[in-house]
Amino acid sequence: MKVITLGTGGAIPTAQRSLPATALIREGEMLLFDCGEGAQLQMRRAHTGFGRLSKIFISHLHGDHLAGLPGLLMTMALLSRDKPLKIFGPSGLKKFVRVARETFKFHSEYELAVHEIEGGQVTTGPGYWVEACPMDHSIFALGYSLVEEDRPGEFNLRRALDLGIPEGPLFGKLQQGKSVTLDDGRVIRPQEVLGNPRKGRKFTYAVDTRPCEAVVELARGADLLVHDGMFAQDLVEDAQQMGHSTAMQAAQVAKEAGIHQLILSHISQRYRDDKVLLQEARSVFPRTEMARDLMSIEIPLRRGHLTDD
Numbered sequence: 001m002k003v004i005t006l007g008t009g010g011a012i013p014t015a016q017r018s019l020p021a022t023a024l025i026r027e028g029e030m031l032l033f034d035c036g037e038g039a040q041l042q043m044r045r046a047h048t049g050f051g052r053l054s055k056i057f058i059s060h061l062h063g064d065h066l067a068g069l070p071g072l073l074m075t076m077a078l079l080s081r082d083k084p085l086k087i088f089g090p091s092g093l094k095k096f097v098r099v100a101r102e103t104f105k106f107h108s109e110y111e112l113a114v115h116e117i118e119g120g121q122v123t124t125g126p127g128y129w130v131e132a133c134p135m136d137h138s139i140f141a142l143g144y145s146l147v148e149e150d151r152p153g154e155f156n157l158r159r160a161l162d163l164g165i166p167e168g169p170l171f172g173k174l175q176q177g178k179s180v181t182l183d184d185g186r187v188i189r190p191q192e193v194l195g196n197p198r199k200g201r202k203f204t205y206a207v208d209t210r211p212c213e214a215v216v217e218l219a220r221g222a223d224l225l226v227h228d229g230m231f232a233q234d235l236v237e238d239a240q241q242m243g244h245s246t247a248m249q250a251a252q253v254a255k256e257a258g259i260h261q262l263i264l265s266h267i268s269q270r271y272r273d274d275k276v277l278l279q280e281a282r283s284v285f286p287r288t289e290m291a292r293d294l295m296s297i298e299i300p301l302r303r304g305h306l307t308d309d
């Protein structure tokens with residue numbers, strides 16, 4: 001599972017930071033969180049392709065988070081896409097997509113479904129689900145988590161051979177968690193050859209928001225959290241007023257939620273040098289990085305016990 005921060009600026013783009021868009025690529029499928037202006041160009045630069053994009057999640061209806069949608073949808077129509085596409089986001093999104101299609105007069109062959117949501121579990125895919133919750137911004141805004149189902153433990157080949165299990169279909173059955181009976185009548189239970197179940201991974205996207213308890217809960221135990229970190233601490237009142245977070249507040253959320261790694265995003269154009277943001281955040285939560293456009297972060301499989309976070 002890999003996360004690519006395509007656009008890491010906020011409100012106004014700069015030469016270094018495009019507007020909000022983050023891709024998650026997992027087992028041949030791509031999900032997009034926000035689709036700021038220029039998102040399709042950033043996808044080209046990151047060589048993500050468009051074909052495996054299956055779902056887009058829009059946080060809220062401020063222009064910097066969805067102005068890239070019409071262009072991206074039009075490109076996929078021009079590329080004769082035939083795979084269905086689902087878009088999720090707050091109320092008003094259906095109208096936006098409909099007006100864009102009517103105004104730009106593009107006809108898409110592919111099935112396009114827009115789902116207006118308020119929170120909760122919003123969709124599922126093979127081995128994962130996505131949940132959303134309202135955050136604390138100047139307008140209604142949703143944070144999202146992709147949560148993987150737990151995986152069976154690793155298959156111990158040596159142990160299986162030592163037990164005299166013949167290579168072949170019995171291996172597959174054991175891997176699926178089923179007991180098998182050998183020719184000599186012995187019954188082998190899956191736990192004899194499988195390691196402990198591995199907890200699924202979790203990715204949380206929380207942009208734009210003030211620091212809030214809802215995001216702490218949404219991000220609980222995540223491997224990676226991309227969080228609004230728009231300002232340094234000297235502008236904490238501006239952040240509060242505009243519905244954003246300081247880098248330090250984002251770090252506090254990360255700490256309370258017990259996550260593994262924090263990425264600060266939606267960075268204000270005023271920070272040509274953003275060291276101060278990173279320093280302030282790391283003073284609270286050391287495992288913090290600044291998002292950079294086109295940065296790719298691998299989220300490795302978890303190992304070992306279910307209780308082992």
Ligand SMILES: [Zn+2]
Nearest residue numbers: 010011064208
């Ligand atoms: Zn924004």
Ligand SMILES: [Zn+2]
Nearest residue numbers: 060062137208
């Ligand atoms: Zn906003």
